[in-house]
Amino acid sequence: MRHMHRETHPSQTDTVIVGAGAVGCSVAYHLTELGAEDVTIIDQGPLPVTGGSSTHAPGIMFQTSPSKIQTKTAHYTSRLLKEAGAYDEVGGIELARSEKRMDFLQRRVEWAKSYGLPQPELLEPEEVTEHLPLVNEDEILGGYYSPTDGRVDSTQALAWYMQTSSADFFGNTEVVDIEVSGDEVQAVVTNRGRIECNRCVLATNNWAYQTGKMAGLDLPIAPVEHQYVVTEPLDELTGSRRPHGEATADLEIPGDQGITEAMSQPPDRPVGRDQDNSLYFRTHGDGYGLGSYNHESLVVDPDEMGTNSEESQASVHSFTEKHWTKPTHPNREKSAQQAFNELLPDTENKEFQITENGIFVYTPDGMPVLGETPKVDGLWTALAIWWTHSGGYGKILAEWMENGVPRLPSGPVDTSGIHVARFEPHAGSKDYFMDRGGKRYEQVYSIVEPRWQPDNHRGMRVSPFYQQQQELGAEFYQSGGWESPQWYDYNEDLVEKYEDQIPDQDGWQSVNRSPIEAAEHLHTREHVSMFDMTTFSSIMVEGPDAGEFLQRICSNGMDLTPGKVRYTTMLNEGGTIIADLTVVCLGESEYMVTTGGGNSPGIHGSWIKQHAPDTVSVTVEESAKCTIGLWGPDSRLLLQRVTDADVSNDEFSYFSSKRMYVGDVPVIALRVSYVGELGWELWAPSEYGQKLWNTLWEAGQDLNIRPMGGGALESMRLEKGFRLWGTDIDTDVNPLAAGLPFAVDLETDFIGKEALVEEKETGLDKQVACLTLDNSTDIMLSGRPILKSGEAVGYVQAGNYGYSVEESIVYTYLPAELAETGTSVQVQCEGEYYDATVRDEPLFDSGRNKIIR
Template sequence: MSTETPPSRADTVVIGAGAVGCSVAYHLTELGAEDVVVIDQGPLPVTGGSSVHAPGIMFQTSPSKIQTKTAHYTSRLLSDAGVYDEVGGIEVARSEERMDFLRRRVEWATSYGLPEPQLLSPAEVTEHLPLVDKDEILGGYYSPTDGRVDGIGALQWYMEHSTASFYGNTEVTDLDVSGGEINAVETAQGRIDCERAVIATNNWGYQTGQLAGLDLPIAPVEHQYVVTEPMDELAGVESSVGDNTTGLEVPGDRSIAEYMSEGPHQPVGRDQDHSLYFRTHGDALGMGSYNHETLSVDPEAMGKNSEEHQASVRGFTKEHWETPTHRGRDKSAKQAFDELLPATQDVEYEATENGIFVFTPDGMPAVGETAQVDGLWTGLAIWWTHSGGYGRILAEWMENGVPRLPSGPVDTGGIHVRRFEPHAGEKDYFVDRGAKRYEQVYSIVEPRWQPDDHRTLRTSPFYHQQKELGAEFYQSGGWETPQWYESNANLVETYEDRIPDQDGWQGINRSKIEAAEHLHTREKVSMFDMTTFSSIMVEGEGSQAFLQQVCSNDMDLDTGQVRYSLLLNEGGGILADITVVKLDDEEFMVTTGGGNSPGIHGGHLEDEAPATVSVHVEEGAKSTIGLWGPNARLLLQRCTDADVTNNGFPYFSAKQMYVGDVPVIALRVSYVGELGWELWAPTEYGQRLWETLQDAGEDLGVRPMGGGALSSMRLEKGYRLWGTDIDTDSNPFEAGLPFAVDMDTEFIGKEALETAREKGIESKITPLTLDDSTDIMLSGRPVTKDGDAIGYVQAGNYGYSIDESIAYTYVPTEHAEAGTSVQIQCEGETYDATVRDEPLFDPTRDRIIK
């Protein structure tokens, strides 16, 4: 630890000495990194950021596996460091809907390995939290390893146990970026040349990114917290308030840092029905509230510390504490606390704050190397709860090329800084979406929930036809994507006897039309809008050799061949599944999914490409229709002079041809397990392509098909979905994709796969079907054997063609044999299920290759 002037050079500069920056530095040096420098604009360790005004409460359970895993790692790390109070955490329910939610908490905790999650009766809650009025609650969820981190103590521990050098009162004034890479960090104390840098400035993340020309979508929001005067009900508990920050430089109100350093002696608590949480501070009580309208802060106006002002704290706004301003809550924070904790009704507050922390548009962290600047990494939108885990993940990623925790590789699709769409950096957009995520922090969010702001940002050329057909639009990556079409409502009657009712939580925001579209496609022909999918053009001298280097499959292709392959990281984890089309000598089209795929997958190819190879991500440049079903060939042949017979256009081949007068690249592939093609055309031709196929196929029963049908059809065939079934936390052998790997070729990740194959595959993806229920299983729910969790649901849907409910999961190989009986816990129910061989539908592929 140092307080002197920073050096003029370092291998790595970490910008920000809060929870994340200190964690990254600690873990980098633990992994052997040398010459790591950490700088912060504030004093050390009380930097003036959210790490030192936060109450440090850590609730580990999340519907997200990576959020739960990083939280648990953080709690274990800081517990071993002696700066974590493992007092347990209790979330109470004041409604039946919330009790259902708490049952989900138990299921998520069980799935992701948290110890001893349990539901409590009201009386059991008050045994742990005697201030709670048991008549106000229906029960609670208890996680015994939840607790509270001493923020200042943890920062000091990191600094003392890392070989990195730390420099406070060092303001970053610029980032020297040229040639597409980071060269130096400019500070008020001088320039630091470096090979890589990490932006860990959280509340200032947007401003720091701007110094490098990046529009990072990091939205600061105010959040209220109060600490009461000493309470008679907590009398007898020792308190060291007044001595906790002795000798430390503290910007702004010292009482905030004093109270945040005071530990709890009872479990930390949450009342999510009213967006509240609480913990003891010695003989006082701290109460936090999301129960107010979103108070967004201009990300360009975060400000700086002073003796009177902590930059990440705003003045307490009493009206937001005492008046109900949250549009989803009918009581103010004070009203709700007075009811739940009656002893707080007349107490005075010793400390108050509107503290600032940040949200991204989807509420998840932004981690990884930026696409625009080589060597510039981010660790943003991360709270104390997950900071240790993400620091470890980022350090492993930077040092070894594989994001991982000690428990193994982690999935990065939902946290990667490259996942954001081109529009996400527009300030109004990410501030509005960040505000929505703040509003939802403690809300019960329905399955398939959709935002209502910033819609119709991205529409395919088919959008107006789809509106006329009554499309129910969902937003994905900013695109408006039909989930089903009301014009197909008349199909429900046709297939009514094959469509079971879906009630309860699993049936929310679903339509029987999705099932009807599924079954119709199996019998007739449908058009699916694939415009959200992306093409990546790879061209130039050495293109084939380059693709061989990054692709797990053999890329020795003839013109017109199509091959399914994977992109792997150095650890053999799946970065992407892709389709590679050879159009001509040294000219290839790589296709991948939508959403976060273009930024992550395209960015990876751009990073790896040599100077002679051009990689161009054509996000939105092509409009694409998936034409699938038994009548697909007959319909397509009516529209083209090209030979589309099985001999003339075999499965997994491609042609550049015309459909009507529209030039297309036609791929004979299918993501639904039916005869069909993907038709890729320049966007300006999209509307004509739709009209041509629609007019030609009217008598053949052609219909539009939405994403709901695609989801259930692909699951029947066992086709993988990146970010759901496969990601960087699984290798191809575990994921059941050995056919996408040619071990006779050389590619990134091969060495790791050889090691994995020699070691033996410990887990394997497998389909399950329910024995006696038509309910749909939801992701993240535990799969058990003899009462022990052996996996969790990756994806679930109803297989309307096979008349069974399907769930995909990874299980230990000893349980992966077909016929094995297991159970799935979902929505408080236990379902008997059976392991099955895949694919469940058309295992001989007769329907695809005919």
């Protein structure tokens, strides 16, 4: 660590990191480890104890998550800090006080197996109390034990980062502005002067919204209060006493030094969680630390976070006793006090040495915020990250910044769920992200159902077809803020027609599903359906160098003549998939690039814009066009009725396009299909949407035209083996491993080619595999382990029932030697073991007779 006590920071540096807590220090450490020079890190607080959430947090680390990236980053963090001598690997036990929670803990075991955590196991009540003798055994049904869970010593870890990194650290330095010019970051202005820089990293967590505003950004990150107390010494823990004051001696501590000192006391037994009551706990020497999410969400206006002083930490608010003693959480019947008294009776009636309402942050979807901001080049984010994942995300961001490939030592990682560009346009509204952040806080220990849907801030973004969809009884799911039909009650009559082809689904696999989804699937295979694709986006790429530019960013050949359409991937420098795209040549210098819904427009559109030369215009049309997928055997008959254009196979072949009219509506029609049936995508200006829908609907009545929702789309695309970005493919896999060699032309030059060629020459370690269950129609859930001889060899990327092929389908990645057709494996899901076999893909219409006719 250099210059920690020097008052004057440099006037120029390559990289400025704002925030010297767990995340900022991790980024600095990993950047300099990769060879980055001239890195400066500043913080408003003293060093190493800055006074942010990193220093008031109790440091408990539970690694297991339904999210692969959250689990992987947590495990990396625990290994890194253990090696640094700042991690107590005492294990972690999550308790169950209900049968539903025991089922959930079984899912924990399965996620841990899938994502590589060592030795996860379920415990009987008496096994729990062997590890945690103060727990009332009569109150629990069992527990989930992860032996590598534990606790980070925040003070020691921060000091280690600062001593190990070659970055320059400056405390007591407040950022007052971030200068941006020409959409590029220029400088960070502090109360001690100005620092010109090429890159700036915001690692400000609780102050993220404020620092983002300095650069003209509305980052949707809500600070929320959370309660924690430390009891007076317990007789039962007398053997764990150590002198207080050792850990923080001679350190400048903002606010209550007792909080920082208490957090430095190590646990002597596993850390625990009682998620049924939104509680967690750990020992602090001879006292017990008790943490509670068991109260109403206490969201703080991010503009009112304030700053630290000698008397107080801005990220620590006064303890509110009513939230401890009263049941204010909307989904919990007991207060934190009552639940702890039952679970840890030795803590009942004990005085509290330390109390706090500490502040953490939440995003609308509960996930971190990483990456370069789409609006300001050179401005990077590392936000909404806790100690648990801080080491891993610091590594990912440093690799991203230095090498263009977000990765951990285990390999490239999936960034679709953490990317700063993933948020919808309205996410920056304070009312929105504070409400949604509060909801995520409320859910943090809840059992969230598959396909759970929020009940507030609905109807934000609707397609032009919304009125017709409501009239047809659409069950709307929210995706990227859009209201997207999952199925239509209008089609309920089809369930009886196809009931012999729709297996029952029970238990967790059946939650928030409808047999109507299956009926819509089967109807589309026989007749014709309309699917609302308005959440998908078009990106217009125009200019004299547009073709050359597209060839540079696309892995497939872009030698397109007007009217031609080509599927391609877009890769990063490491050869892994940033996006899969459909490129349409509309004219000599005019292209329409189409990408998926949800977070695709922000992530993919911003990447294309950032890489475009001045001679190429890129316009992301996130809602300028509406789109209908017209699919099914009767789609040509219907389309020909409403257009003067010739839509025969000879005149409108597969993977071609035409500008034409549907009735009076001007459309760009693409002869492509995401469901494996004859069909078209019809792209029209949004203002024509209702007319487009009505024209097709009225003309198709005698053909039994039906609306189709997202549930049918998912099962149909899996039968056909079509990939879905963010699910089957992402930045953690290359197109060769993903089974997409037809989307790669190695005769051309493109970003990522060198890495892809090297991967091809050395041989693929893993390969996509299509599995079907041998003896079951159950639907397999994502994240569940694929086993060979009892060992996890992969996990479910996507699963559904194929109603046309009459088999339960799983897509996964397996070691290359196991991805061979005929290989037998097992899938573990909800505690059951299912025999499965690797199959040739696609399962449906392998000769493409239906889609090309």
